[in-house]
Amino acid sequence: MDLSLSTRTEGDRTIVAVGGEIDVYTAPKLREQLIDLVSNGSYHIVVDLEGVEFLDSTGLGVLVGGLKRVRAHDGSLRLVCTQERILKIFRITGLTKVFPIHASVDEAVAASD
Amino acid sequence: MPTVRLQISATPAHVRTARLVATAVARRSGVADSALDEIRLAVGEACSRAVSLHEEFAPHEMITVLLEDEGKFVVTVRDLGPVGTESRHTDPLEGFADLPGPDQFLATYSDRMPTGFGLAVIGSLVDDVEIRAAGDGPGTLVRMTWPIGTALT
Known part of the structure; x- marks a missing residue:
């Protein structure tokens, strides 16, 4: 499965819903999307990983x-993920301390920075 | 004797091919279902690392993935890149004990994780892993072993 990306906004938050597999082949597509968003002034981004396999x-x-x-613009990048198999790599690498990880998009959007 | 021998060119798209084949063979061999996600990730990391090395140092050479399932499920990923290019930032077998704090982490890294990060993921993930110079030519062997069925390692 390839990577799917869809973007929407809620207030000043931009939500990027990602589906499929993020690996060495597909990651450049996500990188370009994030770079485009920041270039266009979206500095508060929620990346929804619930559809990621x-x-x-x-x-x-x-x-x-x-x-x-986003931090270079005093922005934020929050993740939405409840899948254990995806959370595991954040946990073993210690990146749970780097990224705020939320249980739902609503929770991530409501979170203050 | 290896059950399956797969060769891939230094092509990011074929890292997924290797993951799919390894996971399919693992499932067939009787590895516990709970280990399949771990195998998928570990094989992906080993092959991503090999592809990155080959893109830089050996773009026309093939990466070999050996899958054996006699008694244990063993995956060996062999690259033909130079040995010892991993940064000392992370000792693969020590995992992430020395990872710097978040601010320092963000100050140091961007977009591409440091060389050695993938091996550190493997080291943290897989109980039985051996990483060594191939010895019979260029390249490194990343050998990862999982029990089959309920057998203990």
Whole structure:
């Protein structure tokens, strides 16, 4: 399965819903999407990973890159994920301390920065 | 004898091919279902690392993935890149004990995780892993072993 991306806004938040597999092949597509959003002035981004079936360290790198870009504009990058198999890589790499991870898009949108 | 021997060119798209084949063979061999996600991720990390190395150092050479399922399920990923290119930032077998804090982490890395990060993921994920120079030529072997059925490692 390839990567699917869909973007919508709620107030000043931009939600990127990701589906499929984020790996060395597909990660560049997500990176471009995040770069485009920041270039167009979206600095508060919620990445919804609930539709993601696979995420590896290449994908983590893209999310870290996105977080750096929004932070440069005092923005935020929040993740939505409840799937244990996806959360595991954040946990073992210690990146749960780097990313705010929420149980739902509503919760992530409501979170204050 | 290896059950399945797969060769892929240094093509990011074929990392997924390797993941799919490894997971299918693992499932057939009787590895516990709970280990399949771990196998998928570990094989993906090992092959991503090999593809990155080959893209830089050996773009026309093939990466080999050996899958064996006699008694244990063993995946060996062999690249033909130079040995010892991993940063010392993370010791693959020590995992992420020395990972810097979030701010330092963000100050240091962007977009691409440091060389060695994928091996550290493997080291944290897989109980039985061996990473060593191939010895019989260039390249590194990443050998990962999982029990079959309920057998203990």
